[in-house]
Amino acid sequence: MASLHFDLETTAAGSKARAGVITTDHGKIHTPIFMPVGTVGSVKAVTQQQLKQDVNAQIILGNTYHLYLRPGTEVLEAAGGLHKFNRWDRPILTDSGGYQVFSLAANRKIKEEGVMFQSHIDGSRHLFSPESVMDIQRSIGADIIMAFDECPPYPSDYNYAKKSMELTHRWLDRCFDRLADTPDKYGYTQNLFPIVQGSTYKDLRTASCEYIASKNAAGNAIGGLSVGEPEEMMYDFTALCCDILPKEKPRYLMGVGTPWNILEGIDLGIDMFDCVMPTRNGRNGMLFTTQGVINIRNKKWASDFSPIDPGLPCEPSQYYSKAYLRHLFVADELLGLTLASIQNLSFYLWLVAEARQHIIAGDFKSWKAGFVEVVKQRL
């Protein structure tokens, strides 16, 4: 079928924010977009039906490291790929596993060839190389697949950051080579996004962006941010990258972030986001709403029978009350985890859809300035 295609529709007045449409073999994605994280083939506590009907997810993530360990490529290939296995028939993006190998696995050893690591599940030894990670992502079959990169921690010293970036660039060439040598497995096209690294050094980030841009990929990602650096620094480096990465390709800021991070990222020219925050924080009782941030365990909600989020066009968030959701959390009921996850994901998807409308309407900048204050406030 066809390679991923990006139609840039509008750039906002007085901002670098863009509205566009990404077309993949599993359907269209309206940008800017937030992608719910479905690490092992399931967005935690939410059914695929709820993801479509209540959350309005257009694309979800899977993770190569987790899916490789469980259920494994043999099962995924027998199923006909992840889309057939988890029955999500819209676009999927898989992370390369690089980030997880560095953060989750034990005794990882980085060499030119790749990374030797031990599984966090059973301690078994594995090698991830650019080639093996491309092969695994072929077996998973996501529409967008990510290059195998090293994500250096924050802070990293200049020499380490430079060597790591250069390794990531060499690995990227090997990813493209491997992909060129291996056909799509399931009759639709997979698209490789390279990842900018370079830690928090302007010359390295600039060099990395130029190298990544030179590959003329279907889309480009910015990695190595939102790893503990101050927010302003994250915004500065996002701006720097967006100025170099090509306008005519979607830009993906990996692992970001809070609702206000996302609004700032959109303002700087980012088209795609992912983060575990809405689901993870939701499971801890932290709700992101159209009115602000709620700790639903707080006693103040015990007799508040207003909807979870009156401003959100999401059925469960309209149907159930804050008091009921608080009760579910206090009583450790599983339903609380589901309703909070749906609320937060639905809010994130609503937020990027609102941003898109304001980009198109021409008032993104003023809307954002006001709404950042709303979503940040603690209720």
Place this chain on the structure above:
Amino acid sequence: MASLHFDLETTAAGSKARAGVITTDHGKIHTPIFMPVGTVGSVKAVTQQQLKQDVNAQIILGNTYHLYLRPGTEVLEAAGGLHKFNRWDRPILTDSGGYQVFSLAANRKIKEEGVMFQSHIDGSRHLFSPESVMDIQRSIGADIIMAFDECPPYPSDYNYAKKSMELTHRWLDRCFDRLADTPDKYGYTQNLFPIVQGSTYKDLRTASCEYIASKNAAGNAIGGLSVGEPEEMMYDFTALCCDILPKEKPRYLMGVGTPWNILEGIDLGIDMFDCVMPTRNGRNGMLFTTQGVINIRNKKWASDFSPIDPGLPCEPSQYYSKAYLRHLFVADELLGLTLASIQNLSFYLWLVAEARQHIIAGDFKSWKAGFVEVVKQRL
């Protein structure tokens, strides 16, 4: 509004199985019926939307002990009752809390007045009496409310069982008196079901059934079975009770049971069942299906891409595969708990609906004989 009404439609040929319709102020219930257990106002891991659309639940249970402790009657009254609080607008039945006080609470002390106990949550001291339990059930506002009884353990010696039964009968009188003195709180009628006790002694069970029948209640329950006695003994005492309890009122066998227990109970003249088994066992990976019993964690399902239950008209059970559900359990994903709970509840509701059709069609007895073998087999 109106008291609960039972229309007995058909009694099966060669069996005591019956098909009927219970009418309450929150709608009709087609019997025989299975009632999912929503202990603290939530059927664990399942949304109210899923309960309606996927499970086809007609009535759910709440538990007085749990709801009294959390969220408490103050919140429930402020909400306008449990129906408004959890947004389940079909019939609800509340257990009296007797069983939980005896099985969960610490340092319980039984006196003529009632039971002093300590909360399993925080050790706080409380008194449950027939009067207080009626008051709490008024605040919860279920359509069917249960008498406060003592449920003796199995085995119990004759003298203990006799004294306990007599206490349960005296408490029953106090329940009816209290109910007569207190109005419905929310504009619809609550109906008290008395509970037969008497342990495993025929004369006691007979005396208890006769006493309970003499109260001319809207429906009658059989308690104190499925507490560890052999299955055959449970069936024998169920048969004994059904022969005495009035035909024109619904009969509720409390806390039962496996799919085959339910088919046998229906055969003996039971109209209503509840049990935590479908949800609890589901959360442990044990599936009840139209083909038999499945341990979904078993390696044999790893690459079985057939639907969870091809024979069940339940969307999630048709949509997702056994291999995917197994993966969710092996990877400890919350979605597994939801899908297994929906499968099991949907199967239980399908099973009683099938039984009803066969009662009406006149071939219940032969269908049951064959199907008991199917549902019992391990796949």
